[in-house]
Amino acid sequence: MLSKNQIKFVNSLKQKKFIQEHGLFIAEGTKVVEELMKSSIKVKDIYGTSDFFRKTPIDKSINRFEIKESELERISAFATPNEVLAVCEIPVHQLEASFLNNKLTLVLDDIKDPGNLGTIIRIADWFGIETIICSTETVYAFSPKVVQATMGSIARIKLHYVDLSSFFKVQNLKFKVQSFGALLNGENIYSKQLPSSGFIVIGNESKGISESVLPFITDKISIPSFSHFKTDGGEAESLNAAIATSIICSEFRRR
Amino acid sequence: MLSKNQIKFVNSLKQKKFIQEHGLFIAEGTKVVEELMKSSIKVKDIYGTSDFFRKTPIDKSINRFEIKESELERISAFATPNEVLAVCEIPVHQLEASFLNNKLTLVLDDIKDPGNLGTIIRIADWFGIETIICSTETVYAFSPKVVQATMGSIARIKLHYVDLSSFFKVQNLKFKVQSFGALLNGENIYSKQLPSSGFIVIGNESKGISESVLPFITDKISIPSFSHFKTDGGEAESLNAAIATSIICSEFRRR
Numbered sequence: 458m459l460s461k462n463q464i465k466f467v468n469s470l471k472q473k474k475f476i477q478e479h480g481l482f483i484a485e486g487t488k489v490v491e492e493l494m495k496s497s498i499k500v501k502d503i504y505g506t507s508d509f510f511r512k513t514p515i516d517k518s519i520n521r522f523e524i525k526e527s528e529l530e531r532i533s534a535f536a537t538p539n540e541v542l543a544v545c546e547i548p549v550h551q552l553e554a555s556f557l558n559n560k561l562t563l564v565l566d567d568i569k570d571p572g573n574l575g576t577i578i579r580i581a582d583w584f585g586i587e588t589i590i591c592s593t594e595t596v597y598a599f600s601p602k603v604v605q606a607t608m609g610s611i612a613r614i615k616l617h618y619v620d621l622s623s624f625f626k627v628q629n630l631k632f633k634v635q636s637f638g639a640l641l642n643g644e645n646i647y648s649k650q651l652p653s654s655g656f657i658v659i660g661n662e663s664k665g666i667s668e669s670v671l672p673f674i675t676d677k678i679s680i681p682s683f684s685h686f687k688t689d690g691g692e693a694e695s696l697n698a699a700i701a702t703s704i705i706c707s708e709f710r711r712r
Numbered sequence: 713m714l715s716k717n718q719i720k721f722v723n724s725l726k727q728k729k730f731i732q733e734h735g736l737f738i739a740e741g742t743k744v745v746e747e748l749m750k751s752s753i754k755v756k757d758i759y760g761t762s763d764f765f766r767k768t769p770i771d772k773s774i775n776r777f778e779i780k781e782s783e784l785e786r787i788s789a790f791a792t793p794n795e796v797l798a799v800c801e802i803p804v805h806q807l808e809a810s811f812l813n814n815k816l817t818l819v820l821d822d823i824k825d826p827g828n829l830g831t832i833i834r835i836a837d838w839f840g841i842e843t844i845i846c847s848t849e850t851v852y853a854f855s856p857k858v859v860q861a862t863m864g865s866i867a868r869i870k871l872h873y874v875d876l877s878s879f880f881k882v883q884n885l886k887f888k889v890q891s892f893g894a895l896l897n898g899e900n901i902y903s904k905q906l907p908s909s910g911f912i913v914i915g916n917e918s919k920g921i922s923e924s925v926l927p928f929i930t931d932k933i934s935i936p937s938f939s940h941f942k943t944d945g946g947e948a949e950s951l952n953a954a955i956a957t958s959i960i961c962s963e964f965r966r967r
Contacts, residue, residue: 497944561941572827580955582948585941610948613939647966683965684868686816686840689752693837693865696958700835703955704962710938711902 459504459528467504467532467544473597480547482599484611486539487513492609494519498545504532505541513541534601547599550615552590558632559654561586561709566621566670567594567661568698574598575606576699577659582610584706589614590656592621592667625673628656635675638666639701643677646708653712657705662698680704714759714783722759722787722799728852735802737854739866741794742768747864749774753800759787760796768796789856802854805870807845813887814909816841816964821876821925822849822916823953829853830861831954832914837865839961844869845911847876847922880928883911890930893921894956898932901963908967912960917953935959 469475470483481501484493487509494500494515502520505513510523529538563586568574574596581589596603598616607614628634635655658674660666666674680701684693696704724730725738736756739748742764749755749770757775760768765778784793818841823829829851836844851858853871862869883889890910913929915921921929935956939947951959 492949576952576955579948579952582939582942583935583937583951585938587942587944608949608952613942613944613948680838680962682838683840684837686965687837687842687868689842689868693834693868694747694863696838697831697834697863700831700954700958703951703958707935707959707962710941 459522459524459531463522464531467542470544471534471601473600476547476597476599481544482547482604483534483601484543484545484604485533485535485541485601486605487541489605489607489609490541490543493543493545493612496609496612498548498612500543500545502544503541504529504543509540535605548612550617552617552619554628554631557588557628557656558634560588561654562656563589563702563706564621564636564656564658565589565591565595566658566666567592567664568659569594569596569662570698571596571600571602572606573662573697573699575603575608575611577702578603578607578614578616579610580699580703580706582607582613584710586706587613587615589616590621590624591616591618592670593618621667622669622673625670629673636673637676637678637705638671638674639679639705640666640674640677641679643679645681646678646705647681649676649678651709651712653709657702657709659698659702659705678705714777714779714786718777719786722797725799726789726856728855731802731852731854736799737802737859738789738856739798739800739859740788740790740796740856741860742796744860744862744864745796745798748798748800748867751864751867753803753867755798755800757799758796759784759798764795790860803867805872807872807874809883809886812843812883812911813889815843816909817911818844818957818961819876819891819911819913820844820846820850821913821921822847822919823914824849824851824917825953826851826855826857827861828917828952828954830858830863830866832957833858833862833869833871834865835954835958835961837862837868839965841961842868842870844871845876845879846871846873847925848873876922877924877928880925884928891928892931892933892960893926893929894934894960895921895929895932896934898934900936901933901960902936904931904933906964906967908964912957912964914953914957914960933960
């Protein structure tokens with residue numbers, strides 16, 4: 458049975474403040490928790506139903522708590538919890554500027570929607586982008602909704618929250634790295650020459666790339682719309698930020 | 713002030729059964745409602761705050777109800793409603809097989825997540841795909857969450873719910889249309905020759921393309937993963953269905 462203190466503690470890990478204070482985050486659902494156990498992430502506690510433990514072997518180093526579904530509901534961040542909740546340690550990565558030098562890196566300029574950030578982390582994983590640099594205003598990656606949307610990819614991506622203008626200033630001084638900004642008035646991404654390294658900057662869902670980051674964009678890129686192919690001619694206004702990220706990453710990698 | 717009957721009626725339009733019975737759906741938020749008013753969709757009633765009506769001119773043919781925010785909360789499908797809710801007529805489109813003959817069309821085989829369907833409708837709009845054929849098990853497009861996620865694109869896309877095997881049988885008899893199925897063991901989409909017309913079949917989020925639809929797939933396609941570019945070598949398992957759709961549509965259109 459869960460103690461009051463356990464319930465209180467796990468529930469506190471739904472808030473950024475306490476996640477950061479303890480250096481711990483929660484992950485939920487069979488698939489995500491299995492992915493995390495396979496990864497380099499340290500899984501500390503597992504709260505699971507008997508169904509979960511029957512089919513999933515877990516390492517001895519993990520604290521195991523078999524609980525009822527009704528108890529899982531009391532600690533889950535979701536309306537319909539799925540068998541298991543794990544408390545995991547937030548991995549700590551050093552941000553080494555030279556490491557990014559010859560790689561493709563995503564830079565997120567105030568992405569606000571947890572589902573978008575989670576999906577972008579999953580896209581990065583698929584396209585072999587190992588580091589994501591987030592502005593300090595970007596939604597916090599170790600909150601339950603983001604972790605869920607990454608479907609386990611959060612274990613395989615290095616995330617850093619930094620002040621973007623300071624970051625770019627340092628990078629620019631040391632290296633000459635191209636920064637590709639997704640903008641409405643950029644060059645057609647399908648015909649542009651794209652290198653195998655550089656920064657891909659994705660702006661906020663409604664405001665785009667911020668004023669303070671714009672000066673560091675060396676190459677403006679756009680995904681052209683094909684709305685005019687439709688007989689009614691109605692114009693689509695925009696693509697979702699995660700969708701734009703996927704198309705841009707696909708274009709960089711396919712060449 | 714809203715009457716009890718109005719509240720009951722609008723709230724009933726959150727369920728597929730009543731949406732279909734009345735042929736009416738609800739759309740919410742300033743941006744989406746403005747998009748719908750500009751489109752060919754018939755907007756019947758608008759429930760808006762004084763703030764909304766102050767800045768947004770609306771046509772005389774629309775029934776206008778100025779309400780308080782607290783009243784909007786009682787009819788909204790969302791926890792934090794945004795200024796306005798509109799009741800609109802579901803557009804009726806004929807599904808003409810010949811119309812699809814020389815076009816690119818999306819076919820959704822049991823997409824279950826409202827956010828995914830909404831995003832896919834928005835992607836179709838962007839890439840000039842005017843018709844989406846949904847399996848009968850695909851989540852209902854005129855439910856509030858899907859409408860919201862389309863950001864207005866629902867007004868510009870023709871949606872049909874059909875039994876997919878019957879649909880393909882008829883299409884195959886009449887026309888020789890290629891059907892491109894997104895599968896794990898397909899041809900690399902980046903190197904494959906792609907025509908400017910055909911069906912792009914997207915499978916269910918966890919099960920992929922169903923057994924009954926597989927025989928109609930003429931070309932299996934896959935998006936290769938670049939996970940191995942990362943130094944840790946951890947493998948991303950899959951892409952979200954909407955993300956896969958966007959990359960495939962982008963590949964078809966860019967050529």
